[in-house]
Amino acid sequence: MSRFLSERFAGLEAYTPGEQPKDQQYIKLNTNESPYPPSPEVFQRVSAAEVEKLNLYPDPEGKILKEKLAGLYDVEAKNIFLSNGSDDIINFAFMAFCDANHGVMYPSISYGFYPVYSDLYRVPTVTVPLNADFSINHKDYCGVDKMVVIANPNAPTGMEISLEQIREILASNPNQLVLIDEAYVDFGGTSAVELVKEYDNLLVSMTFSKSRSLAGARLGFAIASEGIIEDLEKIKFSTNPYNINRLTLVAGEASVDSDAYYKENAKKIIATRERTVAELTKMDFTVLDSKANFIFVTHKSVGGNVFYTKLKEKGLLVRYFNKPLIDQYMRVTIGTDVQMDAFLEKVAEIIVEEDGAK
Numbered sequence: 001m002s003r004f005l006s007e008r009f010a011g012l013e014a015y016t017p018g019e020q021p022k023d024q025q026y027i028k029l030n031t032n033e034s035p036y037p038p039s040p041e042v043f044q045r046v047s048a049a050e051v052e053k054l055n056l057y058p059d060p061e062g063k064i065l066k067e068k069l070a071g072l073y074d075v076e077a078k079n080i081f082l083s084n085g086s087d088d089i090i091n092f093a094f095m096a097f098c099d100a101n102h103g104v105m106y107p108s109i110s111y112g113f114y115p116v117y118s119d120l121y122r123v124p125t126v127t128v129p130l131n132a133d134f135s136i137n138h139k140d141y142c143g144v145d146k147m148v149v150i151a152n153p154n155a156p157t158g159m160e161i162s163l164e165q166i167r168e169i170l171a172s173n174p175n176q177l178v179l180i181d182e183a184y185v186d187f188g189g190t191s192a193v194e195l196v197k198e199y200d201n202l203l204v205s206m207t208f209s210k211s212r213s214l215a216g217a218r219l220g221f222a223i224a225s226e227g228i229i230e231d232l233e234k235i236k237f238s239t240n241p242y243n244i245n246r247l248t249l250v251a252g253e254a255s256v257d258s259d260a261y262y263k264e265n266a267k268k269i270i271a272t273r274e275r276t277v278a279e280l281t282k283m284d285f286t287v288l289d290s291k292a293n294f295i296f297v298t299h300k301s302v303g304g305n306v307f308y309t310k311l312k313e314k315g316l317l318v319r320y321f322n323k324p325l326i327d328q329y330m331r332v333t334i335g336t337d338v339q340m341d342a343f344l345e346k347v348a349e350i351i352v353e354e355d356g357a358k
């Protein structure tokens, strides 16, 4: 820390992204990226001709992409907000809708970025414990006096709450903004987007990072009533109006145009997930019911940290959270079938090694 940093950031604990080590080639099952490349249309349209235009600023409105997304989700362009990754949407939501007098609440086990934003903007925060089975008790979020943030499916559990439960949360909080973070919704979850027409307090955030194989492009979007979108635009135009670069806009447009390709990939990932779950269950793992492109698993006798360490030695990265209630678990991104076979093989080896050591 230099002596110049504002005092208000002195205690700030930044988000720790999943590791991206460069020391060797790993099978990466730790940051929930897609194992599949972007669609052929993305390769084609992010072209030398587009690179040639990089001397010009991008469209700060992202009009073409907004219209394409509006078509895909059956809303209007004025209901869409574009952002540099969906982390930016969450950032802007905390900045725009919370302050010292208006707090936020979210599950105590959820996306690790929420507490960072709480801290960054000094927002009074209530973290709500999950049920013993790691499900969210939606009643905890009904009739409250704070902004509500729920990842659905939740991370790192992969479990979801129903549309009916979200409806109850929205209806019981007409004067609170409810942010549903749908980063993983394309892997078998149910989207709340259809409720945007009914509830003007709903903000749904989505990303091109997971199901659309564009984590490196940094592109997210939100769908909400016009007023909420205007507020987010105000923040964006007060910080960085050009926060989505030209090449990313083109990649996003091409991605929406090749929607079938991504739907097909999501189907493949779901099938691989179900197969992996079945295999792990045979090996005495408990696997939470995942609607995401990752699974959260714990083994009868071998700890999550042991798997994390030994898998890394064997060239495979998974995510381990050294936190109360989940420190026996590991989170495993669903890769290709070949990658998951390698994962299952190494896991079986580790179980034998550990059992032999006892």
Ligand SMILES: *Cc1c(COP(=O)(O)O)cnc(C)c1O
Residues within 6 Å of the ligand: 032, 084, 085, 086, 087, 088, 111, 151, 155, 181, 183, 206, 207, 208, 209, 215, 218, 219, 220
């Ligand atoms: C990955 C993720 C995001 C954001 O990803 P971006 O790459 O910033 O779009 C948001 N919420 C959750 C729960 C995530 O896992």
